[in-house]
Amino acid sequence: MTTMTEASVREFKMPDVGEGLTEAEILKWYVQPGDTxxxxxxxCEVETAKAAVELPIPYDGVVRDLHFPEGTTVDVGTSIIAVDVSGGAAAPAEVPAQAPAEAPAAAGDAEEKKPEGSGRTPVLVGYGVATSSTKRRPRKGPEVVVSQASTVIQPELNGHGPVAAPGTTAEQSRPLAKPPVRKLAKDLGVDLATVTPSGPDGIITREDVHAAVAPPAPEPVTAPAVSVPPAPVATYDTARETRIPVKGVRKATAAAMVGSAFTAPHVTEFVTIDVTRTMKLVEELKRSDEYGLQGLRVNPLLLIAKALLVAIRRNPDINAAWDEANQEIVLKHYVNLGIAAATPRGLIVPNIKDAHAKTLPQLAESLGELVSTAREGKTSPAAMQGGTVTITNVGVFGVDTGTPILNPGESAILAVGAIKLQPWVHKGKVKPRQVTTLALSFDHRLVDGALGSKVLADVAAILEQPKRLISWA
Incomplete structure (x- = not known):
């Protein structure tokens, strides 16, 4: 019968499922102890500072233990589940502690008998036989006076010199102290016989002499017992307030926004434009089979995204990042277009990789996948890394516009306001037109007002005459 050992139990540790993450919250366990x-x-499913992620187990076996319940935040590298990979179902047997290489012998066996005249030191229990005998120069001790009738001297003990055997007559020995200590005691008027030694072999030290002349510590005064009420526990009216722990995506977003707002000098510019033609083109693309958009999600955001990509192509310096450590401006020759998405777990910004190289149908497909994945809370950490420029559509909430904060590591973000029917001067007459306001925030360390204005003006001009987007699709 094979005994199960700890080697058959594998510990699965919380992995770093995103670059630089330090912790994750266990949202849900899909297995229980005893499951194969x-x-x-x-x-299990965990929520990192960036997204909710499902964790696969990397081996076969039987679940022995779940180390943390759902809702617990666990540091990366901490074991979260134990799996028995031996194929057995019994709990692993405890491995006895390793016995020492050589158990100490009994006192009676360890001590060797000292041969006559050998001069060998007795064996100390558990320490073995001394390899050599070190002869020590005896300290000068008091003279020992014994009777001539019976002179018996005990062997040297602890280096203190010969000691008279019981029954002998000896003068009272002097306290052990070095000459400088004796002089100090004499100068301070301290009788060494009254000093308690603390040095090795009962030697009186300078500290002992100083302690002897120090004034005695005052007796502690015991204050009368006072009944102190316990500190009040912070409470709040749950009917009037709800407190939500800041963690996961919301915590990471808050830290990123604070860091961005107080690191990059933000500048925001605004433009209000007539997007009536853009709205008409959206309806035309939905109905037509000519442009390869059948079955794809077509909305104003798709055309705004394409317009921004065209503007970046014309003004590539906007697609950059500020490298503080190396004091460099990093120009990106690719566009990973971020789309800010509001989810139940907080704001996330996944991005479409290499969006600059996508056709209009490809961009529509990628945008649809990004939005649906974000709504389901299944956006991967990789999808939120490496963004270069971002679009945030606050218009879906009926907001005219805003002053967006840059996504960390990016130089520009475009906010799109609500598209509303408003009076507008069109061809010399006031007519009802579809109007919106765009706001472009940029990092003023690497994007000056001229460059920011050119990009925003380009986006506006394209959306006012969107038919040109088809030729660039």
Missing amino acids: VTDGQVV
Whole structure:
């Protein structure tokens, strides 16, 4: 019968599922102790500072233990689940502590008998036989006076010199102290016989002499017992307030926004434009089979995203980042277009990789996948890394515009306001037109007012005459 050992139990540790993450919250366990798992099977869902992620187990076996309940935040590298990979169902047997290489012998066996005249030091229990005998120069001790009838001297003990055997007559020994200490005691008027030694072998030290002349510590005064009420526990009216712990995506977003707002000098410019033609083009693209958009989500955001990509192509310096450590401006020759998405877990900004190289149908497909994945809370950390420029559509909430804060590591973000029917001067007459306001925030360390204005004006001009987007699709 094979005994199960700890080697058959594998500990699965919380991985770093995103670049630089330090912790994650366990949202849900999909397995329980006793369940059989296979390599690649998802065992739990965790929420990092960036997204909710499902964790697969990397081996086959039987779940022995779940180390943390749902709702617990666990540091990266901490074991969260134990799996028995031996195929057995019994709990692993405890491994006895390793016995020392050589157990100490009994006192009676360890002590060797000292041969006559050998001069060997007795064996100390557990320490073995001394390899050599070190002869010590005896300290000068008091003279020992014994009777001539019976002179018996005990061997040297602890280096203190010969000591008279019981029954002998000896003068009272002097306290052990070095000459400088004796002089100090004499100068301070301290009788060394009254000093308690603390040095090795009962030697009186300078500290002992100083302690002897120090005034005695005052007796502690015991204050009368006073009944102190316990500190009040912070409470609040749950009917009037709800407190939500700041963690996960919301915590990471808050830290990123504070860091961005107080690191990059933000400048925001605004433009109000007539997007009536853009709205008509959206309806035309939905109905037509000519442009390859059948079955894809077509909305104003798609055309605004394409317009921004065209403006970046014309003004590539806007697509950059500020490297504070190396004091460099990093120009990006690709566009990872971020789309700010509001989710139940907080604001996230996944991005479309290499959006600059996508056709209009490809951009529509990528945008649809990004939005649906974000709404389901399944956006991966990789999808939120490496963004270069961002669009935030606050218009879906009926807001005219805003002053968006830059996504960390990016130089520009475009806010799109609500599209509303408003009176507008069109061809010399006031007519009802579809109007919106765009706001472009940029990092003024690397984007000056001229460059920011050119980009915003380009986006506005394209959306006012959107038919040109088809030729660039």
